[in-house]
Amino acid sequence: MDATIITIGDEILIGQITDTNSAFIAKALNNIGIRIKEIRSVSDDRNRIISTLNDVLKPDNLVLTTGGLGPTSDDITKKVLAGYTGAQCMVVSEVQLAIIEEITSRRKMPMSALNRAQAEVPDTCEALLNRLGTAPGLWFEYNGAVLVSLPGVPFEMQALMREEVLPRLQQRFQLPPIYHRTLMTFGLPESMLAECIAPWEKALPPYLKLAYLPNPLTGVKLRLSAYEVQQANVAEECDRQVRRLRRIIGDVLYGEEPDTLEQVVGRLLLEKGATLSLAESCTGGAIASLITSVPGSSAYFKGAVVAYDNAVKTGLLGVTEETLQTHGAVSLPVVEQMAVGVRKALKSDYAIATSGVAGPSGGTPEKPVGTVCFAVASPSGVHTERLSFAADRTRNVVRASANALNLLRISLLKNS
Amino acid sequence: MDATIITIGDEILIGQITDTNSAFIAKALNNIGIRIKEIRSVSDDRNRIISTLNDVLKPDNLVLTTGGLGPTSDDITKKVLAGYTGAQCMVVSEVQLAIIEEITSRRKMPMSALNRAQAEVPDTCEALLNRLGTAPGLWFEYNGAVLVSLPGVPFEMQALMREEVLPRLQQRFQLPPIYHRTLMTFGLPESMLAECIAPWEKALPPYLKLAYLPNPLTGVKLRLSAYEVQQANVAEECDRQVRRLRRIIGDVLYGEEPDTLEQVVGRLLLEKGATLSLAESCTGGAIASLITSVPGSSAYFKGAVVAYDNAVKTGLLGVTEETLQTHGAVSLPVVEQMAVGVRKALKSDYAIATSGVAGPSGGTPEKPVGTVCFAVASPSGVHTERLSFAADRTRNVVRASANALNLLRISLLKNS
Numbered sequence: 001m002d003a004t005i006i007t008i009g010d011e012i013l014i015g016q017i018t019d020t021n022s023a024f025i026a027k028a029l030n031n032i033g034i035r036i037k038e039i040r041s042v043s044d045d046r047n048r049i050i051s052t053l054n055d056v057l058k059p060d061n062l063v064l065t066t067g068g069l070g071p072t073s074d075d076i077t078k079k080v081l082a083g084y085t086g087a088q089c090m091v092v093s094e095v096q097l098a099i100i101e102e103i104t105s106r107r108k109m110p111m112s113a114l115n116r117a118q119a120e121v122p123d124t125c126e127a128l129l130n131r132l133g134t135a136p137g138l139w140f141e142y143n144g145a146v147l148v149s150l151p152g153v154p155f156e157m158q159a160l161m162r163e164e165v166l167p168r169l170q171q172r173f174q175l176p177p178i179y180h181r182t183l184m185t186f187g188l189p190e191s192m193l194a195e196c197i198a199p200w201e202k203a204l205p206p207y208l209k210l211a212y213l214p215n216p217l218t219g220v221k222l223r224l225s226a227y228e229v230q231q232a233n234v235a236e237e238c239d240r241q242v243r244r245l246r247r248i249i250g251d252v253l254y255g256e257e258p259d260t261l262e263q264v265v266g267r268l269l270l271e272k273g274a275t276l277s278l279a280e281s282c283t284g285g286a287i288a289s290l291i292t293s294v295p296g297s298s299a300y301f302k303g304a305v306v307a308y309d310n311a312v313k314t315g316l317l318g319v320t321e322e323t324l325q326t327h328g329a330v331s332l333p334v335v336e337q338m339a340v341g342v343r344k345a346l347k348s349d350y351a352i353a354t355s356g357v358a359g360p361s362g363g364t365p366e367k368p369v370g371t372v373c374f375a376v377a378s379p380s381g382v383h384t385e386r387l388s389f390a391a392d393r394t395r396n397v398v399r400a401s402a403n404a405l406n407l408l409r410i411s412l413l414k415n416s
Numbered sequence: 417m418d419a420t421i422i423t424i425g426d427e428i429l430i431g432q433i434t435d436t437n438s439a440f441i442a443k444a445l446n447n448i449g450i451r452i453k454e455i456r457s458v459s460d461d462r463n464r465i466i467s468t469l470n471d472v473l474k475p476d477n478l479v480l481t482t483g484g485l486g487p488t489s490d491d492i493t494k495k496v497l498a499g500y501t502g503a504q505c506m507v508v509s510e511v512q513l514a515i516i517e518e519i520t521s522r523r524k525m526p527m528s529a530l531n532r533a534q535a536e537v538p539d540t541c542e543a544l545l546n547r548l549g550t551a552p553g554l555w556f557e558y559n560g561a562v563l564v565s566l567p568g569v570p571f572e573m574q575a576l577m578r579e580e581v582l583p584r585l586q587q588r589f590q591l592p593p594i595y596h597r598t599l600m601t602f603g604l605p606e607s608m609l610a611e612c613i614a615p616w617e618k619a620l621p622p623y624l625k626l627a628y629l630p631n632p633l634t635g636v637k638l639r640l641s642a643y644e645v646q647q648a649n650v651a652e653e654c655d656r657q658v659r660r661l662r663r664i665i666g667d668v669l670y671g672e673e674p675d676t677l678e679q680v681v682g683r684l685l686l687e688k689g690a691t692l693s694l695a696e697s698c699t700g701g702a703i704a705s706l707i708t709s710v711p712g713s714s715a716y717f718k719g720a721v722v723a724y725d726n727a728v729k730t731g732l733l734g735v736t737e738e739t740l741q742t743h744g745a746v747s748l749p750v751v752e753q754m755a756v757g758v759r760k761a762l763k764s765d766y767a768i769a770t771s772g773v774a775g776p777s778g779g780t781p782e783k784p785v786g787t788v789c790f791a792v793a794s795p796s797g798v799h800t801e802r803l804s805f806a807a808d809r810t811r812n813v814v815r816a817s818a819n820a821l822n823l824l825r826i827s828l829l830k831n832s
Contacts, residue, residue: 013452015443016629018436022457027431036429038464039457041438048454055471180430189523191487191530212488213427214569223432257432278722280701284708288701288722295776295809297700303728306694306704306720308713312762316721316732346728360711370522388522392548393711395571 001173002037003029003062006052008077009152012041012067021066021157028161033175034062035227044068049080059144062169067152069135071114078122078138081149085142087122094119095129096136103134125149128164132156137164146172176228181238182257185249186219186406193220193249200248205237216398218260219406251413254406261405262290268412269300269350276408277346278304279317279338281329282356282372286401302346307338317341330355330367332375332384339375339382350411351377352404359393372400376411383411417589418453419445419478422468424493425568428457428483437482437573444577449591450478460484465496475560478585483568485551487530494538494554497565501558503538510535511545512552519550541565544580548572553580562588595642595650598673599658601665602635602822609636609665616664621653632815634676635822667829670822677821678706684828685716685766692824693762694720695733695754697745698772698788702817718762723754733757746771746783748791748800755791755798766827767793768820775809788816792827799827 005025011017019041026036038056042048044067057063068077082090097119104111118134121127128137128148133156138149148165150157169175185193190212194201201210207229213221224241226234246253255264269276278287288304291297305316310329313319318341319334327333338353356372363369370389375382385407389399421441427433435457442452454472458464460483473479484493498506513535520527534550537543544553544564549572556563564581566573585591601609606628610617617626623645629637640657642650662669670680685692694703704720707713721732726745729735734757735750743749754769772788779785786805791798801823805815 012439013442013455014446015439015441015452016627018434018439019455020434023428023431023434025431026429030430036431037459038468039429039435039455041455043453182432189525191528192525194488194530195528211426211490212486213432214486223427225426225430280704284713285696285701285704285720285722288696289705289813292700292722292724292774293810293813298724302725303732304701304720304722304724305732306701306708306722308708308720309718309762312719316719316761345732346725358708390519390522392571394709395548397705397709 001034001062001175003034003064004037004056005039006049006056006063006065007039007041007152008044008049008065008067009041010043010074013043021152021154024154024158025064025066025161028166029064029169030178030180032166032170033178034169034173035178044074044076046076046080049077050084053084053147057142057145057147061145062173063145063147064165065147065149066157069149069151071118071134077149081138081140081147082122082124085122085124085140085147087124089123090120091123092119093121093127093129093136096127096134099129099131100134128160130156130160131163132159139168177230177234179226179229179234179238181224181242182213183222183224183242183245183253184219184255184257184259185222185252186254186261186402187252188220188249190214190220193252197245197248200241200245204241208234208237208241216395217402219254219402221257251410254409261402261409262294265405265409265412266291266294266297266300268409268416272349272412272416274349274412275300275302275347276350276352277302277342277348279342279351279353280304280306281308281313281338281354282358283354283397283401283404284308284358286397287352287354287404290401290405302348305342305345313338316345318344328367330357330371330373332373332386335373335375336382336384339377343377349379350408352408353377354400354404356396356400358396358400370396372396372403374400374404374407376407378411378415380415383407417450417478417591419450419480420453420472421455422465422472422479422481423455423457423568424460424465424481424483425457426459426490429459437568437570440570440574441480441482441577444582445480445585447594447596448582448586449594450585450589460490460492462492462496465493466500469500469563473558473561473563477561478589479561479563480581481563481565482573485565485567487534487550493565497554497556497563498538498540501538501540501556501563503540505539506536507539508535509537509543509545509552512543512550515545515547516550544576546572546576547579548575555581555584592644595645595654597640597654597658598629599638599640599661599669600634600671600673600675601638601668602670602677602818603668604636604665606630606636609668613661613664616657616661620657624650624653624657632811633818635670635818637673667826670825677818677825678710681821681825681828682707682710682713682716684825684832688765688828688832690765690828691716691718691763692766692768693718693758693764695758695767695769696720696722697724697729697754697770698774699770699813699817699820700724700774702813703768703770703820706817706821718764721758721761729754732761734760744783746773746787746789748789748802751789751791752798752800755793759793765795766824768824769793770816770820772812772816774812774816786812788812788819790816790820790823792823794827794831796831799823
């Protein structure tokens with residue numbers, strides 16, 4: 001079963017907003033066994049919408065549109081679809097009208113003709129109740145195809161998908177199973193990982209497709225997909241393949257989507273009943289931001305010292321002037337003292353420290369831009385490491401933060 | 417001049433990633449006078465890519481693709497475009513090869529055959545140098561159209577657009593003038609700002625179009641656009657309009673794109689020769705991340721204490737147990753002590769402190785999720801403020817960080 005998503009709206013084509021609706025819809029449809037063949041974004045233009053529908057609307061197909069259902073004159077989707085499907089007249093959805101009345105009275109606004117018109121739908125479709133907004137969804141059965149039109153406001157569209165569209169699609173179509181499993185890895189760049197697991201990849205059963213999705217923050221994701229295969233068997237086969245993969249790459253495999261490094265280290269810390277503190281120089285608070293993005297992180301996160309100025313390194317963290325003079329701020333001895341110092345000052349079990357040259361300036365021949373020193377202090381000692389990145393400032397900070405979390409993860413695994 | 421964007425990748429069609437590349441490209445092309453007719457997302461599938469190209473590639477048109485240029489077997493864009501444009505052989509881009517060698521040696525990896533193959537491009541195109549990654553961009557002149565293929569990794573694609581694609585497009589096509597000016601405001605919600613500047617908006621010359629672009633981090637942007645009008649005159653008229661606007665909204669107007677709040681406060685601190693430190697609780701390092709994202713911020717940023725645990729608030733920042741007990745961690749007296757404490761401990765001229773309920777848990781009837789207390793300590797005293805947001809955790813942290821920077825900005829302006 002194939003589907004096409006059409007997002008309608010000038011704001012997408014001028015780059016004013018990022019289209020997040022397509023990803024939500026695609027994921028939701030995939031989960032119930034519908035594959036997206038294509039996503040198209042077109043402007044609020046009658047001819048463009050019609051020619052796109054002519055292109056993609058085929059018997060037994062599903063086409064989902066978002067956008068252009070608002071009350072203002074630039075919103076034309078409903079009118080265009082009425083004409084396209086040969087509607088004779090517009091019909092008022094009384095339930096939707098009641099919701100519109102409730103919304104306007106809650107906002108203490110008068111009920112305008114524009115508001116009332118929002119409840120009207122073409123007589124060629126069924127209205128899908130929008131509890132969170134004024135524009136109902138539209139469900140057309142047209143030439144053997146299903147055409148669904150949803151509002152572009154993300155939270156309204158999402159509720160309509162969950163409450164109306166997905167249940168109807170599961171009733172309307174015989175849907176084959178689709179199975180996805182996404183494995184999270186960190187520590188091997190894409191090409192090295194690919195070489196390392198090539199024999200494993202070759203030995204995968206032919207119905208399991210593998211895709212590599214590299215990301216500087218999460219590491220390389222490995223996605224296994226199976227189409228039109230019995231779910232239970234696939235799940236079992238995937239379990240087996242994951243075990244095989246772990247034998248090859250070990251702790252490089254850190255979880256499965258939606259796991260993140262910050263969640264995994266949080267979980268490991270919780271399991272141990274251990275606490276964490278940070279001493280950040282070049283990462284400037286980015287690691288603390290990641291750690292605290294996890295709800296409930298206050299259970300294991302004590303806090304951080306962002307020591308941008310060397311005076312903060314000596315004053316709050318106990319880095320000695322001598323070490324700074326001898327080795328420079330970007331050095332293994334300094335990050336070691338930072339990690340030990342913050343662990344002591346904030347009374348935590350574990351601590352990470354970073355110091356590096358984020359760029360664009362500050363590089364030297366021995367310590368070029370992208371050089372970052374890391375230290376992880378744990379109850380069993382301090383591990384230090386120096387890595388080299390070379391992208392721009394933002395990216396160096398992202399990569400340094402991810403690598404710091406990964407070093408902590410490895411340390412937590414070793415200490416168990 | 418019309419263009420089509422094609423994003424290639426299964427991960428978009430299964431909803432695993434949100435396509436942010438299209439919005440970036442659309443905006444960049446719009447800025448130089450190229451309109452996007454359509455955006456299409458298709459899978460890593462030979463036939464789909466070819467039929468899409470057949471659809472959209474017309475003489476005198478521009479087609480931009482992203483994705484599918486990676487080294488692994490699921491990346492097929494380069495091969496498909498080679499076939500499509502009738503390439504006879506692959507040619508090694510020596511400059512790209514040198515960059516690949518540099519990247520692999522920096523990462524202390526052996527140079528693999530996969531790495532080396534990344535430097536090869538079809539003989540029907542020109543290689544566009546990718547300084548930040550291994551996959552070069554591809555520039556084809558084909559049947560009177562221009563077809564550009566870029567890697568899908570956002571920062572690589574962005575650099576290629578800026579450094580290679582945009583300058584070449586401006587050379588290659590006769591582009592009509594488009595003039596954009598984007599004014600940055602912070603402190604008034606969109607609807608209030610709109611009411612406040614309605615008379616100004618009405619008095620704008622008809623060729624100047626105004627758009628409101630609200631954003632939780634940067635505030636509401638006001639974009640003035642003029643199409644096909646003499647640039648010099650428009651610039652002058654815009655200057656005049658900006659002066660008029662400033663008379664109405666004063667310091668709510670904080671700059672023009674690409675200014676950000678963190679750059680503006682950085683500039684103000686530099687002008688004064690003043691320094692800054694932070695004491696972050698609920699923002700968890702997010703303000704420090706923003707401040708340090710500005711190159712050169714080490715000139716005025718001393719550092720931060722992320723005081724997640726109350727023991728850090730008392731131990732490092734000198735918040736008294738009594739104040740914590742009497743008022744709670746989320747209170748004006750506590751953030752005042754935090755700001756004064758970090759200013760003293762890190763010996764800075766200015767300091768910001770935050771404490772709040774980021775959510776999803778931790779809310780109470782008096783201090784619901786989204787409650788945030790702020791303090792700005794300056795040489796002339798401490799200003800405190802309590803604000804209420806109500807979105808989810810991520811969004812609360814973003815809004816709190818932006819408001820903290822804005823309070824600092826106002827304090828810096830007052831102290832001059």
